[in-house]
Amino acid sequence: MRPLPETPLASLWRPALMITLLLWLLTGLAYPLLTTAVAHVLFPYQAQGSLLRKEGKVVGSRLIGQAFTSPRYFHPRPSATSPESYNAAQSSGSNLGPTNARLIQAVQERVRQYRQENGLGDGVPVPVDAVTASGSGLDPDISLANTQLQAARVAKARGIPLERVRQLIREHIRPRQFGLLGEPRVNVLELNLALDGLR
16 A cells, blocks of 8 residues: 655645635624624614613613612612722622622621611511622612612602602513513613603
């Protein structure tokens, strides 16, 4: 049996380079441009970032939480992003385990602060999402229990009836996704914008 003839190494470079260039053009340029174009045609609101506007000005995205600290507004869940909370460029959790002393101390301090700012007694259970950060640190939603416990503070700070605030909460409840995933929730930014829109 005769040995195969040796192929010069230089003759292999050209096909390898051409295949690499072709794949780069297809997967790095053509495919992203095509999917972006399809998204803008079929889902223009989502493709633009699900932006929320107030008086024509962009005030945020319904997909990214924001920090609210005034008693006139509903507060989001804590955020572990740095250097400030709800920093969309630094999406991350704290990575502290459930037995970590720093996490336990932080949660205990958040429970104390949450009870104090919402006028709750020691016997009132505090919702988990009110004192723990999400995995991304940017969660825009809070639980119904969390909104209900904040409602009295918001109503008092704004000088409006508590039932009006509760009605607004009911109007902004988002159900489980596809009817089965997750829990009913409320988007904090949308709810706070609706509060500002009250006459």
